[in-house]
């Protein structure tokens with residue numbers, strides 16, 4: 001059985017390939033794809049097939065997906081205006097390859113989300129349904145790493161800054177989301193399913209600041225900004241203007257509860273409690 005993973009040159013994709021290997025999938029059954037496959041030579045050295053696949057280039061997708069039985073489409077980290085067209089090309093190529101299951105990494109509550117990112121996921125989910133391909137939707141929550149990767153700056157300024165108000169966020173680790181993807185790619189009964197994947201312990205950004213204070217032994221507080229002000233802070237920190245606006249908009253969605261879920265789907269899929277914020281902070285601060 002051939003399992004193709006897109007975005008395997010990125011963080012979630014690599015973790016998914018590692019999870020597939022840990023679950024006993026033979027390396028020769030895994031096809032790891034991306035544009036920059038020189039970066040996954042170590043996987044090729046372990047027997048994983050690596051192929052170049054560019055979502056903007058249908059010919060590369062046809063070659064990369066040849067013989068695929070199951071396929072994980074990891075949403076592209078390209079400018080938002082290009083995302084849906086890219087995803088459609090991947091879905092079309094997967095259909096042409098005759099996959100028996102396509103798993104798509106979406107976002108929490110994609111069908112009702114009011115955010116720019118949420119809308120791209122909602123449109124992709126609709127296209128998947130309309131194409132009638134056997135599929136499963138993995139609505140990944142916000143990554144804990146979005147916060148742990150910011151710890152040096154947060155501790156330097158003693159501040160978490162955002163625009164999420166008191167919205168609760170069911171963040172989960174990338175590794176747990178990758179484990180869930182590996183489970184649906186290697187076990188039966190997921191066709192047509194839709195999983196809302198989040199941690200068991202949701203938190204507000206005020207609670208995030210308090211958790212960082214407790215873990216690091218340094219006072220950190222949360223500053224809630226209007227969305228435009230938060231976008232300006234992100235741009236001033238060096239993010240491209242469009243990305244800054246998209247991320248600030250995502251915070252606004254969090255304020256409306258769009259990254260909250262109490263589904264328990266992640267715990268059930270991976271068969272254990274997901275990594276908590278406190279655990280992720282402890283590891284990141286070590």
Ligand SMILES: NC(=O)c1ccc[n+]([C@@H]2O[C@H](COP(=O)([O-])OP(=O)(O)OC[C@H]3O[C@@H](n4cnc5c(N)ncnc54)[C@H](OP(=O)(O)O)[C@@H]3O)[C@@H](O)[C@H]2O)c1
Nearest residue numbers: 007009010011012034035036054055075076077141142143
């Ligand atoms: N839930 C969250 O908190 C959250 C946060 C950020 C992003 N995301 C979404 O989750 C996805 C996975 O996250 P991540 O952390 O693994 O991101 P990442 O490390 O940036 O990886 C993104 C992957 O997408 C691939 N990619 C981008 N454009 C592509 C294209 N045109 N054709 C083929 N592959 C393309 C990249 O491969 P190459 O560069 O080698 O082509 C890379 O492998 C992201 O792409 C984004 O859509 C979610």
